[in-house]
Amino acid sequence: MNTFLNLTVYGLSDGAILALAALGFVLIYKATGVINFAQGELLLIGAYTLYAAFVVFRLPMGVAVIIGVVFAILLGLVIERLILRPLVGENAISVIMVTIGLAALLRAVVQMIFGTRPVPQPALLPRTPIELLPGTSVPANRLLVILIAAIVLTAFTMFFRRSRHGIAMRAVADDQQAALTMGISVRRIFAMAWALAALSALVGGILLGDVTEVSGRLASFGLFVFPVVILGGLDSVPGTIVGGLTIGLTYQYVSGYGDPGLAQIAPYLLLLAILLVRPYGLFGETRIERV
Amino acid sequence: MQKQRWAVAIAAATTLALTGCAPDSATTGGESDGPIKIGIIADLTGATGDVGTPYNEGMLGYIDWINAEGGIDGREIDATSKDYAYDVPTAERLYKEYINDGAVAIQGWGTGDSEALMNKVAADELPFMSASYAEVLTDPAEAPYNFVVAPTYSDQMRVALNWISEDAGGQAEVAMFHNDSPFGLAPLADGQSWISDQGLDLNMKPYPMPAGSANYVGLLSQAKQQGAKYIMIQNVSSPAAQVAKDIEAQGLDMKIVCLNWCADEQFVDTAGPASEGHVLVQPFAPITADMEGHQVIEEYLTEKGSSLADEGLHYAQGWYTMHIMAEGIKAALEEGDDLSGAAIREALETMGAIDTGGVVGAGEVEFSEDSHRGSTSTGIYVAKGGEMEPLETGVTPE
């Protein structure tokens, strides 16, 4: 029971970060149709931005976070404007390739400035062990990660449900032509999608960097976004959350109860199994194609 | 139609005829008076780039230093160093480039490329040293041109197992966390046979560490179920530091025993206070030991505006690995032979002990015709207060 609870907490915390990363991916895909291979690198940049502001420039935490937010939004806007906008309407594979090139560029820029070794960052969230049940203690930072991610994800859900811009984004995701006729600026929505994706990646990256380390390895976390997206479908934030948590838990349980090496491909096996049964993901809607 | 067929037939015949005449192949081998060419294959941006970079810089630092001192018997070392980012096909391409340029010796890096190039360097007769301490590279029957300067992973594991047996006072459960790859598995079989051969009362179980993991709590809970009190780690520093942090977060009573690739300052720095009390098996002396061999490096670095403390022990590791090769080249030159790979190999095998000022193993590295294992002696350290403090030095598997 202790082990189970332990593994569950860690699985949920990793899963929460995954959900944040996947949220950005889903935003971009739904609004613009672009499969973003640079999501992991956005996590990386988010973590390093905070490191630069907080540790290198010694700004207070609040200011550092605001700088991080502004930088992330700007980065998203710049990427969308300079790199993705010219490729609207092109072959899907070309767009994938451009995001792959972008990923390589972002990774290289981080390497150029900060080097390849992990950078020393003091713990942002407290690490004190908290005893959940007698005998099982988990560090506070893992629980806080779940909490913070939950708050951010709820905020996003509210944004999509209630605010004008959120509803506009959902309209564009549903049917671009119809949204255009309703007077929604699709261009602005594209830009917003990328900005919000960078923002959620910022939060995810900061949290991930805090519980593990701030180094180039953060980018490879981004690969797990794909199984999450398959599981949760691309059509709802709650779906993404469920997907993220499930993958996080799967990974943790396999490494805790089975062959730990399998944990790495367990998400992929799971997603293959799901795709065999439900080709549009677990919660996805069947797309109707017209010829 | 007929014309086409004839055209094709003539073209085919011409091509076949041409394949018969081959051009002269490029001649290799060192000239008798020019600079000594050495090819270096380094991982600067790949998976192990964080330790590959200081290692490579140490090597280049040594070359710069020795060229300033007049080179080897008056001849400068002309080294080309390129990044292969732990991509084995790139390593192979770089190797071919270096052969083409007339290199007489190669410095490699990882187990992947060292084993992949093992047969090629033997066929091309180029001595090859690297930072891979896999046991297979020490056997001249399997790898006649590979030289391993430090104790192999298997030797390190034997020493670690001995230490654990002593520390536990008899019976102990050991969990071996390893990189999920052949590099990680390299010492396992030898470790298991050591346990049974020496009659140690230890039970060792391997657990592969999945890549891209944000925590190792799963493995730790399995280790806890096993009742393991010792976690041996065959992996690089970052994952090992994560294990240390997880052990602290969980409040587990387990001691990490790191083999050389996580037994460095980077592990101690990244894990921070979580590194306290864990044991590090490291054949290369840490900077704080301030060996005689460190002084010359420190002088060189101070001139350049840096210091050994900034660079870390992997810098010294690269420095002395290059030094050992340079000594072999020097001995070959002194024999009066033409500088060729075969001559360097013979020199390395017959020249006796090479002094490394106490940095590598017990200080001296020696090869022979039967063994390309330079040293079996390693040091055991413990992380205390953010530093590596020696527990035992000069330990050999006995």
Next chain:
Amino acid sequence: MAATATGIFHRSYQRELSLRHTKAEYFRLALVLAAMVVVPYMVDNYWLSIVNTILIAVIGAVGLNILVGFTGQISLGQGGFLAVGAFTSALLYQRADLPAPLSIACAVVVTAGAGALFGLPALRLKGLYLAIATLASQEIIVFIARRWSFLRDGSAPMSVDRLHIGGFEITRELFEWQWYWILLTCAVLSVLAARNLFRSGLGRSFMAVRDQDIAASAMGVNVTRAKVTAFAVSSGFVGFAGALSAHYTETVTWESFTLEVSILYLAMIIVGGLGSIAGSVYGAFFMMLIPVFLNELLHAVGDTVPFLLSRLPAIENAVFGLVIIIFLLSEPRGLDRIWQRMKDYIRFWPFRY
């Protein structure tokens, strides 16, 4: 709009189907053939080895283009299929002592079978979902290659003895030279086979599936058969490339078949031109030569600007990413289209279009 030469009148269907129509096209073909024959005499061993690697990449790129460019199925599993081909051929050649041509042929068949197997789920998956499924297959195959001790020689990667066919054996001195002719033949045959595939009904059915698979099935194209066959044929080519690489590099290690390799091949066909066999060839040359030239350039420049030298590897990666981005922004249809535009410019001159 592509220009076609005027004044070409075909008097038989056979002439119309031929691969080259005009004197200019034949002339360019002759130039290429001459270059292929002359190259090994002009370059040294190192560059010849690079050309050899590129020739293997051409075969792989052609295979991937058949699947991605001609049939419209996104695949990230290239590395995995290369691994299947390489390991199969190596195992049969080393452990079962099969002669090399037979082991390579078996590797092609086995990889084609594996491709067909992965093609079955592809019938139901589209777009992003297919891409992710192939990513999953890539990761799983690499995992197996990394863990299964049967695929290793103890703890060392599997090594493959130098190629020998009957009495003929590759020698050390003429290694690159002999391999060049073998690989050149294989590459030329592969390119010809692929070109011919798309002159046939089967190839056209692939393209129909790419353009509008629902309309194609309404027209009577058996979409299932087309997709599965596309996967099989493409994987056959890729398995061929993998098997050749196993014999050429003489080691088979899982590290040569990672996701980065899949991405590199995708880059090749996209930069070269999707849906074009010539594009695959251009793309293979371009993407394989970039790191080599970059290396040379930065080393030449690095001596004068020491700061650059210390950040060299990061700069190489950055330039790599930039090249891809700039290329795609300026001409998303690849090198093939650029070459076409150059030809058109000359054809249309002095008119604009």
